[in-house]
Amino acid sequence: MRSLIMALTATLALTAPASAHAFLDHAEPPVGSTMQKAPRSLSLWFTEDLEPAFSGATVTDTQGHTVDAGKSQVDPHNRRLMHVPVKALGPGSYRVNWHALSVDTHRTEGNYAFTVESR
Amino acid sequence: MGRPWLRAGLLALMTTLVPLGSAFAHCVVGNRFFPATLNVDDPCVADELSLPTISSFKTGDNPAANELDISGEFSKTITEDFGVSVGSTWTQLRTPGSPTATGFKNLETAFQYQLLKDPTHEFAMMASLGIEWGGTGASSVGADPFTTYTPTLDVGKGFGDLPTEAGWLRAFAVTGSLGYAIPGSASTTSVDPDTGDVTVTQNPRVLQWGGSLQYSMPYLKSAVVDLGLPDFANQLIPIVEAQFSTPVANTADSGAKTTGTVNPGIIYVGDTYQVGVEAIVPINRDSGGNIGVIGQLHLYLDDMFPKTLGRPLIDTSAIDKGR
Numbered sequence: 001m002r003s004l005i006m007a008l009t010a011t012l013a014l015t016a017p018a019s020a021h022a023f024l025d026h027a028e029p030p031v032g033s034t035m036q037k038a039p040r041s042l043s044l045w046f047t048e049d050l051e052p053a054f055s056g057a058t059v060t061d062t063q064g065h066t067v068d069a070g071k072s073q074v075d076p077h078n079r080r081l082m083h084v085p086v087k088a089l090g091p092g093s094y095r096v097n098w099h100a101l102s103v104d105t106h107r108t109e110g111n112y113a114f115t116v117e118s119r
Numbered sequence: 120m121g122r123p124w125l126r127a128g129l130l131a132l133m134t135t136l137v138p139l140g141s142a143f144a145h146c147v148v149g150n151r152f153f154p155a156t157l158n159v160d161d162p163c164v165a166d167e168l169s170l171p172t173i174s175s176f177k178t179g180d181n182p183a184a185n186e187l188d189i190s191g192e193f194s195k196t197i198t199e200d201f202g203v204s205v206g207s208t209w210t211q212l213r214t215p216g217s218p219t220a221t222g223f224k225n226l227e228t229a230f231q232y233q234l235l236k237d238p239t240h241e242f243a244m245m246a247s248l249g250i251e252w253g254g255t256g257a258s259s260v261g262a263d264p265f266t267t268y269t270p271t272l273d274v275g276k277g278f279g280d281l282p283t284e285a286g287w288l289r290a291f292a293v294t295g296s297l298g299y300a301i302p303g304s305a306s307t308t309s310v311d312p313d314t315g316d317v318t319v320t321q322n323p324r325v326l327q328w329g330g331s332l333q334y335s336m337p338y339l340k341s342a343v344v345d346l347g348l349p350d351f352a353n354q355l356i357p358i359v360e361a362q363f364s365t366p367v368a369n370t371a372d373s374g375a376k377t378t379g380t381v382n383p384g385i386i387y388v389g390d391t392y393q394v395g396v397e398a399i400v401p402i403n404r405d406s407g408g409n410i411g412v413i414g415q416l417h418l419y420l421d422d423m424f425p426k427t428l429g430r431p432l433i434d435t436s437a438i439d440k441g442r
Binding site for chain 1: 145147150238341344347390426
């Protein structure tokens with residue numbers, strides 16, 4: 001145990017600024033939500049700052065057709081926020097596939113679904 | 120070189136080597152994050168430090184002893200897919216009618232290789248060779264005089280690839296571990312210092328198996344449905360671990376009875392660390408004399424030191440800049 005404490009001390013001596021993997025924190029429309037009104041763009045908030053050039057998202061419908069309207073963008077004023085423009089969405093379920101590179105070079109990816117309700 | 124210096128030397132070597140490349144560790148497989156489990160290994164090579172892990176329980180001996188263990192384990196990636204770990208445990212044994220025994224158990228190391236990470240199916244598989252170095256610990260706390268080699272296969276599977284209709288069930292995941300402990304010596308000879316009697320004890324080969332069932336609230340929020348729960352609740356992973364040992368060869372002295380524990384508990388996952396606590400429930404009298412407890416602070420070194428200690432020593436995969 002004494003040696004482990006010594007090793008921990010040595011480790012802490014190499015201290016660098018802590019960062020972490022960029023995971024999805026929350027989104028608008030929310031993950032798994034059912035919307036009465038189709039969104040014109042999606043917003044994804046992450047737990048860490050993103051590298052804009054290597055982070056992005058696509059949106060597909062249940063047939064696998066892409067419904068995003070152009071390239072997703074990391075907000076220049078808030079690098080934890082990603083905007084994804086989408087086409088006019090009809091009723092149905094949609095899947096968002098995102099990938100992220102945090103500023104400390106950790107890669108993450110994920111996906112979730114939301115639904116636009118029939119009116 | 121004495122034992123404390125051997126331990127410190129090994130650990131210092133691992134902590135001071137200068138990383139050369141970029142990093143990608145942590146047990147993240149697609150949408151899924153497998154936390155470091157307290158008893159069975161998680162299925163990923165990683166840069167991490169478990170310090171301390173503290174457990175208290177009654178042993179399965181007769182009479183049962185109160186055992187307190189304080190341990191640490193340091194894991195380091197050499198390449199993105201290959202890593203090593205070193206661990207040590209300090210033990211206190213209080214047996215009724217006997218003096219309290221304290222000391223280190225044998226030093227343990229492991230060489231680990233990431234066989235597979237399948238993001239689509241949230242599946243990970245790791246092979247490892249664990250080595251418990253005989254004679255590096257104190258015999259008074261049960262450290263064996265012989266070295267034991269344990270090849271092990273660890274797997275993890277998340278259920279996020281179930282149909283969307285499965286809903287909240289998709290946040291479940293399981294891990295499994297199967298190892299075969301092979302003593303470096305088939306028998307141990309001991310001499311009673313008082314009578315001079317010689318005793319030969321057969322050292323069994325032991326199947327070590329177990330796993331965990333876990334429910335990831337972080338997964339539920341980020342990949343299934345955001346219920347708007349408080350942040351604290353969204354960081355929890357309720358878990359049940361189980362670990363068993365079954366002697367399968369050279370069992371003349373040990374018998375072939377399976378021992379083990381089932382450990383229900385919970386893990387809180389922070390940005391750069393996790394904290395876990397579990398009950399230790401023995402499956403039979405030979406496995407323990409009461410319900411014990413284990414707690415652990417686990418540090419994600421790849422997140423704490425992303426540009427130094429948290430990177431593989433040798434970079435084998437450039438960042439995919441084409442994504």
